[in-house]
Amino acid sequence: MGALTLTQVTKSFGATEVIKGVDLNVENGEFCVFVGPSGCGKSTLLRMIAGLEDVTSGDVAIDGVRVNDLAPAKREIAMVFQSYALYPHLTVRDNMGLALKQAGTPRAQIAQAADKAAEMLALAPLMERRPAELSGGQRQRVAIGRAIVRRPKLFLFDEPLSNLDAALRVQTRIEIARLHRELGATMIYVTHDQVEAMTLADKIVVLRGGVVEQVGRPMDLYNDPDNTFVAGFIGSPQMNFLDAGKLGLRSARLGVRPEHLVPGGGQVSGRVSHVEKLGGETLVYLASDDHGLLTVRLFGEQDYAVDEVVGLGFEPNRAFHFDAEGRRLR
Amino acid sequence: MSQARHSTARSLAAHAVLILYTVIALFPVFVVVINSFKNRRAIFADPLAVPTPESFDLVGYRTVLAQGDFVLYFQNSLIVTVASLFFVLLFGAMAAFALSEYRFRGNMLMGLYLALGIMIPIRLGTVAILQMMVASGLVNTLTALVLVYTAQGLPLAVFILSEFMRGVSDDLKNAGRIDGLSEYTIFFRLVLPLVRPAMATVAVFTMIPIWNDLWFPLILAPSEATKTVTLGSQVFIGQFVTNWNAVLAALSLAILPVLVLYLIFSRQLIRGITAGAVK
Numbered sequence: 001m002g003a004l005t006l007t008q009v010t011k012s013f014g015a016t017e018v019i020k021g022v023d024l025n026v027e028n029g030e031f032c033v034f035v036g037p038s039g040c041g042k043s044t045l046l047r048m049i050a051g052l053e054d055v056t057s058g059d060v061a062i063d064g065v066r067v068n069d070l071a072p073a074k075r076e077i078a079m080v081f082q083s084y085a086l087y088p089h090l091t092v093r094d095n096m097g098l099a100l101k102q103a104g105t106p107r108a109q110i111a112q113a114a115d116k117a118a119e120m121l122a123l124a125p126l127m128e129r130r131p132a133e134l135s136g137g138q139r140q141r142v143a144i145g146r147a148i149v150r151r152p153k154l155f156l157f158d159e160p161l162s163n164l165d166a167a168l169r170v171q172t173r174i175e176i177a178r179l180h181r182e183l184g185a186t187m188i189y190v191t192h193d194q195v196e197a198m199t200l201a202d203k204i205v206v207l208r209g210g211v212v213e214q215v216g217r218p219m220d221l222y223n224d225p226d227n228t229f230v231a232g233f234i235g236s237p238q239m240n241f242l243d244a245g246k247l248g249l250r251s252a253r254l255g256v257r258p259e260h261l262v263p264g265g266g267q268v269s270g271r272v273s274h275v276e277k278l279g280g281e282t283l284v285y286l287a288s289d290d291h292g293l294l295t296v297r298l299f300g301e302q303d304y305a306v307d308e309v310v311g312l313g314f315e316p317n318r319a320f321h322f323d324a325e326g327r328r329l330r
Numbered sequence: 331m332s333q334a335r336h337s338t339a340r341s342l343a344a345h346a347v348l349i350l351y352t353v354i355a356l357f358p359v360f361v362v363v364i365n366s367f368k369n370r371r372a373i374f375a376d377p378l379a380v381p382t383p384e385s386f387d388l389v390g391y392r393t394v395l396a397q398g399d400f401v402l403y404f405q406n407s408l409i410v411t412v413a414s415l416f417f418v419l420l421f422g423a424m425a426a427f428a429l430s431e432y433r434f435r436g437n438m439l440m441g442l443y444l445a446l447g448i449m450i451p452i453r454l455g456t457v458a459i460l461q462m463m464v465a466s467g468l469v470n471t472l473t474a475l476v477l478v479y480t481a482q483g484l485p486l487a488v489f490i491l492s493e494f495m496r497g498v499s500d501d502l503k504n505a506g507r508i509d510g511l512s513e514y515t516i517f518f519r520l521v522l523p524l525v526r527p528a529m530a531t532v533a534v535f536t537m538i539p540i541w542n543d544l545w546f547p548l549i550l551a552p553s554e555a556t557k558t559v560t561l562g563s564q565v566f567i568g569q570f571v572t573n574w575n576a577v578l579a580a581l582s583l584a585i586l587p588v589l590v591l592y593l594i595f596s597r598q599l600i601r602g603i604t605a606g607a608v609k
Binding site for chain 1: 501502519
């Protein structure tokens with residue numbers, strides 16, 4: 001129903017190459033998240049899949065059909081935007097139905113599809129309102145409803161939660177995950193937030209500077225990163241990078257996740273510079289002479305005083321070795 | 331408490347300044363209107379007095395309505411202004427949309443070229459325009475005026491509207507594209523309503539010089555059938571004798587249609603239809 005294949009896709013704006021040869025396969029029904037820092041090309045890539053940007057070279061194929069030269073409306077996709085992008089002059093019902101109306105679907109069928117989407121998203125009481133009369137969360141649900149109504153091969157989400165406040169973000173995230181389960185549709189989702197990526201994705205694509213750094217399931221990226229960029233980007237708080245030379249190891253850098261640094265060992269030591277107590281966990285930041293700033297994540301409430309010197313240890317098989325260029329040494 | 335008093339004082343001061351400005355701006359209009367209702371002697375004896383039962387006289391209006399065909403002049407002025415306005419807004423908005431929306435070679439140069447007209451007065455080309463109109467047989471037609479005024483209004487319209495259209499959310503236009511709307515539908519249904527306040531601004535700035543213009547009607551369309559109000563009023567201004575009653579009456583009447591047009595557009599200026607549509 002909606003597999004996506006990118007083959008050596010590139011994009012240039014004038015002389016600047018923004019996407020530098022991306023190959024990707026997204027299976028039918030998969031939830032794929034593009035994640036990366038701002039300016040990494042993830043939104044551009046999504047817009048190329050949507051047909052809103054031309055492809056400079058390479059092929060974009062949906063269900064095995066090359067769609068490079070197809071207009072966005074002909075690609076059987078639907079897109080949800082960060083700014084919602086609802087039509088201000090139309091009611092919620094008409095916003096949802098517009099695409100079908102353009103495609104010449106009979107009126108009764110449009111109404112039925114809109115009602116069904118409204119039911120899924122609890123929008124039924126709002127159907128006759130205009131976007132200006134809705135809250136941010138409601139608008140985003142309408143935008144998602146507008147996408148559902150079209151029954152597209154591909155759902156494209158462009159940072160859909162960025163304009164929502166924290167509580168609503170979690171709630172909408174869960175809603176999107178539920179929709180994905182219920183619809184079983186292929187979804188491509190762009191975000192800069194690694195938590196969204198980890199919680200939603202079947203497959204994460206980590207991008208940097210227009211290049212795919214690594215593709216994999218969330219836990220594969222977490223437990224088996226290919227390089228320091230992926231290791232640092234996935235997981236919060238960020239992975240600690242120790243100077244492996246100072247520890248007498250042959251690799252250049254050693255990555256240890258904050259939860260794998262345990263007080264009491266003797267491999268590393270540092271002076272406590274800051275403590276964050278979150279109730280369920282405690283984050284201790286230490287300044288180490290050899291390794292810079294380190295983060296330790298401890299379970300439950302822990303008492304540490306600023307300037308206290310703490311020795312830290314880690315299990316060697318929990319640590320990741322990287323070479324001088326940041327590539328993983330396995 | 332003191333905060334509240336302070337802000338009252340401030341708003342009083344602000345209102346005083348605004349009222350003063352309004353009085354200064356409206357004073358000439360006021361003088362024209364009151365004097366148009368007085369007899370000739372009263373106009374010269376005490377120009378600032380409001381009409382009294384003794385000095386009240388509608389002779390100016392009678393002259394205007396009797397002499398010349400002022401209804402026709404009004405009609406000509408309205409046709410020229412409204413038609414020019416329509417074309418300026420339509421073509422200006424279309425050009426602005428193209429400049430702000432599409433990446434093409436020479437986009438920047440094209441924008442500069444279109445904006446150049448703001449700085450170069452169209453009257454410099456009067457001789458060439460007249461030759462062109464003569465050659466195309468358009469002299470003494472309203473079409474000639476509409477064409478010239480459309481050209482005159484376009485640069486400012488393109489300049490202002492393209493700035494505003496850059497501000498319209500790309501996401502909204504892209505949502506339209508994905509939903510299968512044509513570029514024309516996106517332009518007319520999504521973008522134009524959102525830049526309506528800017529359109530109203532452009533309309534006001536375009537309309538007033540056209541309505542008030544004497545130059546091009548005099549040169550391109552001075553025939554009786556195509557005279558505009560401003561040109562028509564000139565018959566009362568002679569080299570030696572000026573019929574002030576008639577001139578003032580004609581001017582007072584000429585304010586009315588433009589006032590109505592202004593009221594229509596100013597309502598658009600105020601209406602904030604975009605509120606909450608995007609974000």
